[in-house]
Amino acid sequence: MGERRKTFRAIEVADGTDGRWASYARSRWPAADGWLNEDGRTADGAKRARELFETHMPELVPVLDRLAGQLHRPGGAVFLTHAALRPFFSGCTQTAGQGALLRNYDFGPDDCEGTIVSSRFLRPVIGMQEAGWGLLDGMNDAGLAVSLTFGGRTVHGPGFAVLIVLRYLLETCDTVDQAVRRLRTIPVNVPQNITLVDPEQAVTLYVGPDIPMTVAPESCAANHQQAPVPQEQERFSRTQERLAAIRMSGVHDVAAMLRPPLYQFEYDEGLGTLYTARYQPAEGRVTYYWPGEHWEQSFDAFTTDSRTVTIGGGH
Template identity: 35%
Template sequence: MMWRAISEAEPGPKWAGLFQEYWPDYKRWWLKEGDSARPSYGESRRALVKHMPEIVPLYDQLCELAGGGDQAARFLSFYCPPPYLAGCSQAIWPGKEPVLVRNYDYSPTAFDSLILHTSWQGRRVLGTSDGLWGMVDGMNDAGLALSLTFGGRRVVGEGFGVPLILRYVLQTCTTTEEAGAALERLPTHMSYNVTVLDAKRRYLTVMMSPDKPALVTRAAVATNHQETVEWVSHARFTATVERERYLLQRLTLHRDPEEKFIKAFLKPPLYSIAFSAGFGTLYTAVYRPRKRQMEIRWPGTVWPLSLDDFQEGGRSVQIPGAA
């Protein structure tokens, strides 16, 4: 798998080139249930104006760079996208310099393999791209970091794909409290758990759902269920309960040093090679928001990245179990 780290302060030719490269695959995914299954451009933009007005100018700018097409604009709204599932484990290591650590478990054929460093609308953001402006984990220059896991529920409703919700939070929020309030009010199309850590060591996990109010918790750990397991077969397959218990034990029964805790994500039961069944661990991300630094890790490899001293580059990675 080839990863790239790309920096572009304002949306421009680099982002436009990325869109043209990725759009054929995203278009097939977006239309897999038919064009009429997705909301119109008008519906999509009105939803953005209602719920995320601060980033509508950015959205309009990206639509223009993408060529101004109807389907591209609807896709970029992330409003009511096709359902998608991921695995994932995430936890806060609560040391003097707290760390957010996460595994992203997904299909390698449906992943951007892209780290974006942007200064859109005057806010510097660094993180792992999804949909070319959404994010599955990231950090901003206020020292706010966050990541997502799938919430383990089948229900699909009217709302946004969670990667755009993460981008919105990183663009508009500076503290855990602000992020929690935004996550609590924003409509999501599926159930997700979003864990947030800020520069003042405050953290929370918001359990978001399309059919009931979001639940704001003080949980330091999130895997692929919410308060209780609803989707039993998915829970068994992903070992979500076992992974949650494992992480809680590492945090409470015998507090691991930071590096030992991080390395636990690179081994079972947290690390998965179940790519033949649809998804395995594509990477481990480590966020140190007080230092505004992140790392992407694979077994035997660490790629350090800095929000303040970002270096473009690439990594070719052999992921165990991935074709």
């Protein structure tokens, strides 16, 4: 339960043509290369990944090519499709409503990129980046925000890492309804819970390689897609306890996110809370919170900087 320090940074990459994105992405190698699965390291696997991307995310193909052309790294193009990445399993709790989205991201401190990115690939987007240009959560200039939590089942199948799916939804959709329609046809490789909010509505969706997209009973999620949760899983993740807590606290209670049971300390197991984010997408504003500290970013006033913060303390 001891305190730890982690550095978060904020970068502006515009449309990806001026070298800022490429310079940062290249600095992430060889760690980024470790995301590729074995199939993605073969010519046939790379071809399948490209075809899947062209089929399901055609609007982003020019951006993919623009970014991949600057990487100058073997496997860079297939890595950016996110259609040949190894699965990852995390924690997280999130809720949305009244035009806002509130979430805790729980993962291993050394395995989270911790980079807030402002981009204009197809449109203005701000979000917490992972794996090159994927997103853990984010918002766009139309007032749409989205975030993810792991769905709780360790099955894996063909499809995209959810990180690029969140990027795609924000780049191409204005509303929750548009995002829901697009998401119905996109294969996702691991069970995930995706929460969306715009000024009019909020929804959580269950997706995965072994289930059809399903609308959750309410616009909040922890790390399960069906109840009851097996006792062993609940002891490890406390997913039902956290869902009950966030249901009671609601989208305005940041303080509840910074204390147990929503704030988690299991960093060695990859389940410690790394940051809290509160998106107010209609205002173009997001605030990231840590114990005793916060950092606001917006489309009107995005600040490039870095901050080293305390996690796992102050309770």
